[in-house]
Amino acid sequence: MKIYYAMSISGNQSEGSEEANKAFIETLKKYGEVLTEHFSNPSLIGIGESKLTNKGIHDRDMEWLLSADVIVAEVSNASLGVGYEIGRAVENGKKILCLRRKQKGRLSAMISGCERLELREYENLDDGILFIDEYFKLNNSGK
Amino acid sequence: MKIYYAMSISGNQSEGSEEANKAFIETLKKYGEVLTEHFSNPSLIGIGESKLTNKGIHDRDMEWLLSADVIVAEVSNASLGVGYEIGRAVENGKKILCLRRKQKGRLSAMISGCERLELREYENLDDGILFIDEYFKLNNSGK
Numbered sequence: 001m002k003i004y005y006a007m008s009i010s011g012n013q014s015e016g017s018e019e020a021n022k023a024f025i026e027t028l029k030k031y032g033e034v035l036t037e038h039f040s041n042p043s044l045i046g047i048g049e050s051k052l053t054n055k056g057i058h059d060r061d062m063e064w065l066l067s068a069d070v071i072v073a074e075v076s077n078a079s080l081g082v083g084y085e086i087g088r089a090v091e092n093g094k095k096i097l098c099l100r101r102k103q104k105g106r107l108s109a110m111i112s113g114c115e116r117l118e119l120r121e122y123e124n125l126d127d128g129i130l131f132i133d134e135y136f137k138l139n140n141s142g143k
Numbered sequence: 144m145k146i147y148y149a150m151s152i153s154g155n156q157s158e159g160s161e162e163a164n165k166a167f168i169e170t171l172k173k174y175g176e177v178l179t180e181h182f183s184n185p186s187l188i189g190i191g192e193s194k195l196t197n198k199g200i201h202d203r204d205m206e207w208l209l210s211a212d213v214i215v216a217e218v219s220n221a222s223l224g225v226g227y228e229i230g231r232a233v234e235n236g237k238k239i240l241c242l243r244r245k246q247k248g249r250l251s252a253m254i255s256g257c258e259r260l261e262l263r264e265y266e267n268l269d270d271g272i273l274f275i276d277e278y279f280k281l282n283n284s285g286k
Contacts, residue, residue: 080225083225
């Protein structure tokens with residue numbers, strides 16, 4: 001199984017995001033190949049990937065997204081890139097799991113009101129990991 | 144012509160965003176019907192639209208987006224909703240103009256590296272308005 005993990009890179013990173021991304025990617029590796037595993041490399045956070053052009057990054061990520069069986073998106077932070085990836089994943093009929101840390105701020109209705117994705121709100125990392133485990137056990141049960 | 148103006152609502156609003164959205168929507172009204180004109184109502188900023196369910200907002204906005212001839216997106220702020228709308232607009236072959244205030248922060252490569260949209264960076268509101276005028280004059284010239 002190929003998994004595309006979407007997370008905020010150029011956008012805002014709230015406290016705890018780095019740990020969450022690492023923990024979620026490690027968990028996902030139990031269920032398949034995480035195409036975007038390198039996203040959790042701290043040196044990419046905030047500055048993006050300096051070796052590729054923007055078009056190069058976009059096209060590579062879209063190729064990965066379109067080849068993936070499942071998209072798992074961390075949506076605790078406002079992010080144009082993550083929103084874009086979810087929008088394209090919806091149009092391409094991908095399975096989508098969104099994970100969001102419980103917080104005061106309101107989540108965009110484009111995510112919370114989209115019936116084509118599953119959204120789980122986690123209190124802490126253990127919670128988030130549990131949601132991933134549940135999701136993949138359910139979604140693999142038919143195989 | 145139907146125009147869908149996409150802007151950050153639940154996400155971050157940086158200083159000057161409100162004025163920019165109002166000015167850009169006023170400019171767009173010269174070229175067609177702005178389906179999302181009410182987005183620039185300050186009472187919606189930050190709290191979202193309390194009278195509709197999230198699914199109601201999502202489905203109404205998607206109906207508008209899919210019926211629009213052109214999407215104009217203000218991408219100065221990180222926003223899951225705006226990113227999502229751009230992703231779905233790309234997949235549906237819509238014309239897309241993105242406007243961004245020049246700033247230090249890096250724009251997501253999903254936007255800056257996407258060849259399916261036009262991106263213009265403005266210094267000030269007059270600049271932004273000029274970009275809108277240029278875009279619509281060019282895009283209407285064939286009609």
